[in-house]
Amino acid sequence: MKKLEGTNGLIRMPEGEGQERGDLYATAVYSEDLGTYLLAADSANRTVREALSEQSTVDLPTLWSALKLIRTAGAAVPAELQEKLASASMTPTQQDVGAEIAALWFWIDIGRMQGWSAIAAKSFGGEALVRLGAIDVNSIAEKPYLLWRLFDSYSALQKAKPSQLERALKNVDSRKLPGDYESTLDFQAALEVRATLGKDLVVPNDAREHIVRLLDSNQVHDDALIASMLRSLELLNAQTEAQRLVKDRIAPRVDQTTGLIRSSTLAKGSVHGTYLAARLLDTNFPVVTSERTRDELERVLKAPGTDLITQLKALVALKRSGPSSWGSYGSIIEQGRAALPAAVTFANLSGYIDLVDVLVQLEPNARLARLETFDADPGVEHLLSGALMALSNSMYFSNSEEVRSMFPAVQSALPQLIGSSRGKGLNYFRALTAMTNASRSGLGSNDFDKAAEELRTLKGCKEFPSLYRMEPDKASPCSLSISAAMIAVPGAYDFGENK
Structure with a gap:
């Protein structure tokens, strides 16, 4: 390892x-710079659908990325994204002020792009304003980027900004050129303030050349920082240099299969x-x-x-x-x-599992929620996935015994689902992890032995003989995600094996 x-x-x-697959977030942060390199509307719609379907849970930055890409490409919002937006919830209050501002900004910008329609029923504006108002401006007075994001959040909500915030922004300067993470974002923020508030700002004469030199040197590998520098060039009226850098540095990273930008941090x-x-x-x-x-x-x-x-x-x-x-x-x-929610439904199931699965490793006595049953047709992919997820993680529900008897149609389909690894995709692995918790499946020890034998055909790849791969082809790469999930499968790992 x-x-x-x-x-x-x-x-x-x-x-x-x-792999040459692109990244939603990397594409989103460059979306306004890409121009002719951006996905066509129909391709963007398809790519976002596929990207979202591959993720069991979707956080706010991913939702923001998907919506940003759709809007910039002028595509119709796919039903999969609409559903995830409708069931999304605001991130809990963050202890760190920077994390709190970032979480609120992502949520507010999603609302701005949607015209607030997808989240209008959530009394969003009131809650956001309360949390924005609780931020101590004095604590970020020396952090221009946080001041700017806070200002932009109020602007997106079309609400008056605190006078203290505007005074702090007027003291922002741009004398420190981009060099590290904070100085890069702070320099952009200073230029944003100048453009928006018409503030007099002394910009070093070599600012443009400094940024171009940094980007040409390939010393900057973080996509958020590269995008910030491109934005700064635009605000410095250096569009020609920015366009050239997009063509030289960003366009070659377009994944020809998905149309997304490959992350620079592979x-x-x-x-x-x-x-x-x-x-x-x-x-x-x-x-x-x-x-x-x-x-x-x-x-x-x-x-x-x-x-x-x-x-x-x-x-x-x-x-x-x-x-x-x-x-x-x-x-x-x-x-x-x-x-942690009080109750779990199909809508918040994956988010709850992701949270509780990691939380109980830090807090074994964490309060468990009750799962409310839902209809799960084994012939409908996303419903099948949800039922398998619930069965696999029955120990994480307060009504765990009841959960093990839920979804009779899916339980009846388990013998067929675990019968062969050929062409089954993720639900094959989900079925393997669900089988020991499915009390109505009718599976016996012989079925478990056969499943373990079939699973072994997916074991091992170059340099990692004890990990699992998703494809039968022995040349395909191993998967940490699949290998970690298989810990719960009887016979997946030999006792004492050095994983």
């Missing part, structure tokens, strides 16, 4: 190696990959971690705008990597507890 360590110390997902590991590795390796996880791994996990935990699920996954990985410093992030666990 050490071979999967990325340049930032986190674990890379082997299933992404060598060499980096992710919190999710690191979390999955921690689950797989358990007590052996510290062996594959380094000081750089732990430093990056702590940086993520402190970074403004990090969503709650990512924070919790980073905290689990930090805890399992060994240091006691994970105990100083108790407020994140408290936020996780507060975000």
Whole structure:
């Protein structure tokens, strides 16, 4: 597993190696710069549908990315996105002011793009204003980018800005040129303030050349920062240079299959990959971690705008990597507890599972919610997936015994679903994890043995013989996601096997 360590110390997902698929968020942040390179409307609609269908849960940045891409391409909003927008909920209040401003801005910008129609019934404006008003402007007076996002949030809501906020913005300057994460975003914010408020601003004479030189040097690899620098060039009336950089640096990363932009950070590991590795390796996880791994996990935990699920996954990985410093992030666990719903329906099922699955590793006594039954036709893909997800995770519901008897039609289909790995896709693996919790499936020990034997045909790939791959082709990459899910499947791993 050490071979999967990325340049930032986190674990890379082997299933992404060598693949040319693009990324929704990377495409969204560049969408206004891409022009003729952007997806056509019909392609954007199809690509967003496919991207959303591959994710069991969708966070606010992903929803924002999907909607941003659809709107910029002039495409019709697909039903899949409309459903996810309708069932989305605002992120719980964040302890870190930067994370709070980012969460509110994503939510508000979604509303701005939708004309508030998709979330009008949620009394959204009132709640957002209360949370915006609770932000201490003095605490961010030296952070131009946070001031600007706060200002833009009020603008999107078409509400009056606090006088204190406007005074703080008038003191923003642009003397520090982009060099790191904060200075890049702060420089853009200063230029945004100048353009919007007509503020006198002294801009260093070499600002344009400095940004172009940075981007041409390929020293900047974060897509959000590259997009910020392109925006700054536009605000400096350097559109020609910006367009050339888009053509040279961004357009070559267009995935010809999906039309999305491939992320520039493929060499980096992710919190999710690191979390999955921690689950797989358990007590052996510290062996594959380094000081750089732990430093990056702590940086993520402190970074403004990090969503709650990512924070919790980073905290689990930090805890399992060994240091006691994970105990100083108790407020994140408290936020996780507060975000648990009282009841679970089909609409919030995947979000609840994602939250509770990681939360119980930090707080074993977390309050469990009750699952309300729903109709699940095994012939309807998304309903089948939901039922399998519920059965697989029956232990995470307060009515766990009742859940194990739910979805009789899906339980009856389990023998067929686990019969062969050929051409079954994700629901094959979901069925494997569900079978031990399905009391009405009629499955016996022989069925379990046959399923384990069939699963072994998907085991092993180059360098990782104990991991699983999704495709029968032995040349296909292993998958951390699939391998971690298989922990619960009888016979998937031999006792004592070094995963």
